[in-house]
Amino acid sequence: MVEKTSEYFxxxxxxxxxxxxxxxxxxxxxxxxxxxxxxxxxxxxKVFITELLSEEIRKYRYYILKKNRVEAGFDNASDPRAIRLKYGKIGSEYAGRYIPHLHLNDKTTIELTENMTFFGFIHWMKENVSLSSNPPGRFARPTIPTSSLPW
Amino acid sequence: MDTSSAVIKNNYIEVLYSFGKDLQSAVDTALQKYLIDLITSKIAELRKKELLFEAKYECDYQSFSQNISESDEFVINIEENVNKMWENELAEWEFCYKGIDDWSKKLRNILLMS
Structure with a gap:
């Protein structure tokens, strides 16, 4: 696991x-x-990336900000909004579940996604985020290229 | 048990022998003390970060991680008043909180080896 983690990082x-x-x-x-x-x-x-490998689970955060506005944020945190989207309700029985999702529009909208990888995030970002200051337009639904990961 | 070898400077060995000490047990003792020092420093570092998160979010890790996944109001309050990108900090906070336990267990194992 240590070697695979080092190689992945x-x-x-x-x-x-x-x-x-x-x-x-x-x-x-x-x-x-x-x-x-x-x-x-x-x-x-500005891009903020976190990868936490803990209890055999990969917890990720891939966030793109323009000044203080969250343009897009992929993560699999136990967010009640994502939990409600997936299960229809929130509560203690769903607490702590890791739900891959995407925040958009300064976190005013949220979509469920497949588990995202950093490589998939880069691919999505290059397809959807213009380097210039022009408004990016509506982001496409993410398609995550398959890649072999230890998790 | 897996073992490794290392090169010890003759200067150290000569002084050690003059005290009538055995090389292997001296190395084991020195390494144990060094590791205890490293681990306790690491625990202190993680605890310091953990305290910063507790102060910022005004609760401990367990309360935060429970509330954040069970309450829309809690999430909205955090995003509006504390940190819009709490998910990033929660990951680091988890690392600190659980990391203290990880290192404490390792410390106990090393102490039990003496």
Whole structure:
């Protein structure tokens, strides 16, 4: 697991460096979990990436901001809005479930997605986010390219 | 048990022998102390970060992670008044909170080895 994690993080960092400007990243690990945090610039946008590998689950956060506005945010956090979309209701029986979803329009709208990878996020971003300051228009529904991941 | 080898400087070995100490047990003791120091520093670092999150979100990790997944009002309040990108911080907070446990278990294992 340690080797696979290191290799995965290395690939993410390499791709981040080749895609974004002014990339900064930190990693940390305990005997049971590892975390990678990256931030960088993509044209006029700021990008914030978190990958937490914990209890055999990959928890991810891929956020694109323009100033303080969340243009898009892919994550699989236990968000009640995503839980309600998936199960029709929220409550203690659904608490803690990891639901892949996409926030748009400064987090005023939310869509369920398939589990997203960093590579899939880059692919989606290049298809949907213009480097210039022009309004991006309506983002397309994400299609995640298949990739082999340890999780 | 897996083992590794290392090169010890002769200067250290000579001084050690002059104290009548055994090389293997001296290395084991020194490494154990060093690791205890590293681990306790790490736990302190994680706890410091955890305290920052507790102060920012005004609750502990368990309460936050429960409330955030069960209450629309809680999420809206957090996004409007604390941090719109709480998901990123929650991941780091989880790492700190659970990481303290991880390292504490490792510390106990090392202490039990003496």
């Amino acid at each position: 290395a690939n993410v960092i390499i791709l981040a460096h080749s895609t974004f400007d002014d990339v900064e990243y930190t990693t940390d690990a305990t005997p049971e979990r590892t975390i990678l945090q990256i931030h960088g610039n993509y044209g006029v946008y």
